[in-house]
Amino acid sequence: MNNFIESSIDQCILIDLPKLNTAAGNTTTVNSRQDIPFAVHRVYYLYDVPGGESRGGHAHKELSQVLVAICGSFDVILDDGARKKKVTLNKPSSGLLITPGIWRKIINFSSGSVCLVLASQNYNPDDYIRDYMDFVYTKKP
Ligand code: T46
Numbered sequence: 001m002n003n004f005i006e007s008s009i010d011q012c013i014l015i016d017l018p019k020l021n022t023a024a025g026n027t028t029t030v031n032s033r034q035d036i037p038f039a040v041h042r043v044y045y046l047y048d049v050p051g052g053e054s055r056g057g058h059a060h061k062e063l064s065q066v067l068v069a070i071c072g073s074f075d076v077i078l079d080d081g082a083r084k085k086k087v088t089l090n091k092p093s094s095g096l097l098i099t100p101g102i103w104r105k106i107i108n109f110s111s112g113s114v115c116l117v118l119a120s121q122n123y124n125p126d127d128y129i130r131d132y133m134d135f136v137y138t139k140k141p
Pocket of ligand 1: 054104115
């Protein structure tokens with residue numbers, strides 16, 4: 001079976017989400033397939049992450065996600081098997097698109113930070129690649 005997943009960290013871009021600024025404060029909305037490139041099937045959020053802890057540490061076979069620092073900040077390390085890059089998220093109006101086949105690790109959560117995740121599919125444990133060597137194997141055609 002060919003389980004090659006073609007994707008690159010260059011496809012993981014920052015998306016400027018719409019920001020409505022009024023005297024009463026800001027509002028950001030995310031419309032499926034308009035403001036982000038997929039329909040949202042699941043929303044979850046990471047919070048109360050203890051200092052020094054990390055999240056992620058795996059890749060997904062088919063899942064696309066957009067991560068937003070709703071509150072505070074954190075760093076996302078993206079890895080496509082050939083190259084890595086670090087993206088700092090610290091604005092509720094900025095979303096990081098993570099395409100399938102990208103190893104991600106989220107580190108340096110600031111105190112009280114909240115990571116909102118918009119996901120293209122429902123939760124599926126079979127979509128995870130949790131072993132790094134298995135991940136590297138999927139990046140070889
Ligand atoms: C990613 C980062 C930002 C569920 O039951 N349903 C869900 O939708 C999710 C996301 C998780 N869980 C359970 C499964 C595990 O027992 O929550 C526990 C931790 O989840 P996970 O192993 O997915 O690890 P995280 O939270 O560090 O990573 C998640 C996403 O999986 C990952 O794609 O980018 O958040």
